[in-house]
Amino acid sequence: MADKPIAHQPPRVADKRILTGVHFMNGDEAIAEGAIAAGCTFFAAYPITPQSEIAERMARRLPQVGGVFIQMEDELGAMAAVIGAAWGGVKAMTATSGPGFSLMMENIGLAIMTETPCVVVDVQRGAPSTGLPTLVGQGDMMQARWGSHGHYEIVALSPASPQEAFDLTVKAFALAERFRAPVLIMTDEVVGHMYERVEIPGEVPMAPRRKPEAPPGEFPPYQPEEDLVPPMACAGDGYRIHVTGLTHDERGYPAMDPEAHDKLVRRLCEKITRFRDEFTWWEESMTEDAEVLVVSYGISARVALGGVELARERGIKAGLFRLITIWPFPDEILRRLAERVGGIVVVEINLGQIYREVERASGGRIPMRGVFHAGGRIHTPEEVLAGIEEVLRCRS
Amino acid sequence: MEKSVVFAGFGGQGILLAGKVLARAGMNEGFEVTWLPSYGPEMRGGTANCTVIVADRPIGSPVVDSPDALVAMNFPSLDKFEPRVVEGGTIVVNSSLVKRKVRRSDVTAIPVPTNEIAAELGNPRVVNMVALGALVRALGIVPLEAIETAMAEELRGRSRGKLVAVNREALRRGFGEAGKYLRDR
Numbered sequence: 001m002a003d004k005p006i007a008h009q010p011p012r013v014a015d016k017r018i019l020t021g022v023h024f025m026n027g028d029e030a031i032a033e034g035a036i037a038a039g040c041t042f043f044a045a046y047p048i049t050p051q052s053e054i055a056e057r058m059a060r061r062l063p064q065v066g067g068v069f070i071q072m073e074d075e076l077g078a079m080a081a082v083i084g085a086a087w088g089g090v091k092a093m094t095a096t097s098g099p100g101f102s103l104m105m106e107n108i109g110l111a112i113m114t115e116t117p118c119v120v121v122d123v124q125r126g127a128p129s130t131g132l133p134t135l136v137g138q139g140d141m142m143q144a145r146w147g148s149h150g151h152y153e154i155v156a157l158s159p160a161s162p163q164e165a166f167d168l169t170v171k172a173f174a175l176a177e178r179f180r181a182p183v184l185i186m187t188d189e190v191v192g193h194m195y196e197r198v199e200i201p202g203e204v205p206m207a208p209r210r211k212p213e214a215p216p217g218e219f220p221p222y223q224p225e226e227d228l229v230p231p232m233a234c235a236g237d238g239y240r241i242h243v244t245g246l247t248h249d250e251r252g253y254p255a256m257d258p259e260a261h262d263k264l265v266r267r268l269c270e271k272i273t274r275f276r277d278e279f280t281w282w283e284e285s286m287t288e289d290a291e292v293l294v295v296s297y298g299i300s301a302r303v304a305l306g307g308v309e310l311a312r313e314r315g316i317k318a319g320l321f322r323l324i325t326i327w328p329f330p331d332e333i334l335r336r337l338a339e340r341v342g343g344i345v346v347v348e349i350n351l352g353q354i355y356r357e358v359e360r361a362s363g364g365r366i367p368m369r370g371v372f373h374a375g376g377r378i379h380t381p382e383e384v385l386a387g388i389e390e391v392l393r394c395r396s
Numbered sequence: 397m398e399k400s401v402v403f404a405g406f407g408g409q410g411i412l413l414a415g416k417v418l419a420r421a422g423m424n425e426g427f428e429v430t431w432l433p434s435y436g437p438e439m440r441g442g443t444a445n446c447t448v449i450v451a452d453r454p455i456g457s458p459v460v461d462s463p464d465a466l467v468a469m470n471f472p473s474l475d476k477f478e479p480r481v482v483e484g485g486t487i488v489v490n491s492s493l494v495k496r497k498v499r500r501s502d503v504t505a506i507p508v509p510t511n512e513i514a515a516e517l518g519n520p521r522v523v524n525m526v527a528l529g530a531l532v533r534a535l536g537i538v539p540l541e542a543i544e545t546a547m548a549e550e551l552r553g554r555s556r557g558k559l560v561a562v563n564r565e566a567l568r569r570g571f572g573e574a575g576k577y578l579r580d581r
Contacts, residue, residue: 024420024429024549049437133437194458195416195431197423299458306456378459 016064018204025198027191028053028095030162031121032061033198034169035093039206040119041067042092044081046074046100049133050189051123054095075100079107079120086116087243089209089234091173095121098140099129102147108182109148110245112268115222115230117176117209119169121185123192124349126375136189137375138298138349144184145327151265153272155279156184156327158297162196168324174207175279179272180229186326188349190299190378212239220250228271273328281324282333286312290319292388293337295358296347297323299378304347304371307384318388323354331361338362343391347371347384367394397452399537400460402477403527404445405469405490407435410524413550414467415446417528421538421546422450430458443472450537465535467527468494469510486534488527488574506530506577513569519559522566529570534578540571 018037025033032054035043043058045051055071062069068085072078078094085092096104101122111118126132127139140147144156155175159165165187172183212219212231221241224230230250233239242252247264249255285305287293292311296304301322311318321337323330338344343366346355355370362368371379371387403415412433419431428451435444447463449455465486468474471494474487478500481487486504492511508530510523525547532543544567548560 022423024416024423134435190432190458193433195419196429302455303457309456378457380459380461381457382461 016061018202019200020202021200023198023200024195025162026053026193026195027159027162027165027187028123028193029057030166030198031095031169031185031187032057033200034166035119035173036061036065036067037166037200037204038091038170038173040091040093040173041065042082042085042090043067043094044070044072044078044085044092045094045096046072046078048097048100050125050192051095051097051100051121053192054121054123075103076107079104079111082118082120083107083111083114083116086118087114087234089236091117091177093119093121095123097123097125097133098127098131098137098143101140101143105143105147106149109150109152111182112148112152112154113245114243115180115232115268116182117180117232118182119172119176119185120182121169121187124186124188132376134189135376136299136349136378138188138300139353139375141186141326141348141350141353144186151269153269154184154327155179155181155272155325156186157281157324158186158326159191159324160298160301160322161191162194162198164324165191166198166200170204171279174205177207177209178229178278179275180210180232181268181272184327186298188298209234211237216240221252222248223250224267224271227275228267276328279325280328280330280333282330283322283324285320285322287319287321287337289317290341291317292343292345292391293319293321293341294345294347294384294388295321295323295334295354297326297354300347300349303379303381304384306381307347307379307388310381310385311388314385316388316392326354329357329361334358334361335363338366341366342395343367343369345369345371345384345387345391347379347387349373349375349378367391369394397537398455399450399465399535400463401448401465401467401531401535402445402460402463402480403448403467403469404443404473404477405467407438407440407442407444409469410521411444411467411469412446414524414528415448417525417543417547417550418532418538419448419450420549421542422448424546425538425542427452427537428455430455432458445473445477465531467531469523469527470494471496474498486531488530488534490523490527492523504534504577506534506574508570508573510570513573514566517562517565517569519562522563525563525566526570526573529567529572530574531570532567533571533574540567543567
């Protein structure tokens with residue numbers, strides 16, 4: 001027969017994109033499923049504990065939805081491949097842990113400068129260096145903020161459970177398209193490796209890419225719309241575009257003058273900060289009457305809630321503020337809360353990264369204590385309670 | 397209600413899978429569950445443990461200082477975790493490898509010769525399910541049938557469906573073994 005198909009049968013994409021139902025799943029797998037549900041069809045990465053389960057899942061699942069998985073030679077290549085894929089018109093993601101995150105930093109800068117939508121996941125472990133490869137850490141929070149070069153704004157989200165890992169990954173893809181920028185998922189080994197109930201909904205929205213309406217020849221590829229984000233013409237769309245990490249003008253051509261640079265960098269920052277209310281997410285527990293505010297994020301926030309409950313049992317009015325959006329930091333919300341409380345405790349698995357942000361946001365006017373650990377384990381609720389009691393003592 | 401179990405032993409004894417089966421069964425029964433592994437950087441061997449929490453309300457920390465039950469599959473695991481088990485808790489100990497008794501008198505000790513039972517069943521790798529069967533009876537929060545279903549689900553996902561029968565038998569043997577040490581169940 002002459003019409004015997006040569007190519008493999010394309011998979012029935014709609015059947016497999018969203019695995020609707022209840023699953024027993026860890027955070028890594030939930031991130032992979034969140035990405036695929038959100039329409040991700042390209043994943044490039046290099047294996048690293050505790051991220052490998054994301055790569056494993058993507059390697060198995062992406063072919064089922066007509067996507068591509070590439071194990072790259074290293075994390076520099078992984079991030080570069082993700083940028084290329086995004087310019088090829090697809091939704092793309094990579095995932096790593098601290099050491100690989102460092103290697104991605106140069107190209108994250110390129111993604112910011114070229115306004116490339118993509119998602120980067122960091123499953124944090126004990127660091128610096130090889131550190132504690134299989135154990136938990138939260139020491140990359142500032143690397144996420146300032147690890148690349150130059151001045152920039154970045155969106156970073158931090159899930160506290162596998163369910164939230166799924167949900168935030170879906171949102172990360174939407175934000176990446178919304179702002180034409182890389183979006184970071186800053187999770188940790190415990191959320192990554194912990195299995196819990198994960199419910200995947202029947203419908204998951206796929207954020208559209210904003211395409212140019214002007215015909216080829218009349219389209220300046222970096223001319224922002226009212227919200228400061230330019231539409232994106234991708235390879236194959238029929239436009240001639242120049243994608244460069246050099247400072248460029250609206251046409252995309254290099255513009256080697258300080259004014260063009262200042263204008264561009266300010267826009268790249270402002271397109272995110274001006275609309276931060278759209279994606280500043282947090283969760284408060286027992287804060288209405290709180291005298292001590294405990295601030296935490298990721299897995300540490302769950303332990304911190306245990307500490308707050310212990311304090312309440314002892315008659316101490318404590319409350320929890322759980323950051324979900326880490327960057328841009330919710331300065332204003334914390335400043336307002338800080339005006340109502342008598343002390344703040346920050347719980348994190350590093351020696352005080354988000355602590356400094358909280359101190360800055362609260363203006364340093366009230367006593368603060370950090371409940372820190374350099375990595376390798378999560379805190380105990382008793383340690384959080386001790387921090388709460390300590391901050392109360394220095395208040396009185 | 398919140399019950400926590402630590403499963404501990406050598407890498408390769410199926411510790412992590414045993415915990416996963418319990419947690420999955422708990423989830424299927426409508427409980428909140430967490431399963432958290434802990435292991436070193438070794439590819440094989442070394443020590444491994446996991447903590448399972450089954451609760452009827454949202455779970456905060458997936459790690460506990462004092463578990464309600466311990467499954468100690470080797471000697472170092474018993475040494476390390478025996479002192480941490482809560483008063484009135486349960487310790488299932490692999491008596492094939494651990495040649496000492498449980499020292500605590502305020503816990504229920506259930507010695508199970510898992511290696512011998514697994515050998516009788518013709519598959520030395522099912523030691524984990526023998527131990528899990530014993531634990532499930534002592535714990536009394538998830539029925540054995542739910543454990544068997546969850547075990548089959550876990551194995552199906554790894555295309556080891558043909559191993560379901562022997563693992564089910566292992567669970568039942570362990571469950572029966574625990575009856576020698578428990579009056580009420």
